[in-house]
């Protein structure tokens with residue numbers, strides 16, 4: 160009985176440590192490349208990019224409305240990164 164309790168405690172502890180590690184690695188990748196980060200897209204017919212910020216110069220030319228979505232959704236809609244928001248070297 161005692162060994163069983165000890166075993167389950169160590170299992171919970173291990174689970175906790177692993178969970179902490181996953182949470183930490185998530186916060187490291189919490190940059191512009193995170194697929195869950197919020198991006199802004201224009202619903203206009205000529206729009207084909209997504210923006211990291213709603214006050215981007217590219218969005219001010221938008222003929223439709225500005226829609227908020229996650230990066231993964233924007234990629235699904237075949238959008239590419241805005242050159243003003245995401246400066247490519």
Ligand SMILES: [Zn+2]
Nearest residue numbers: 210215241244
């Ligand atoms: Zn932009």
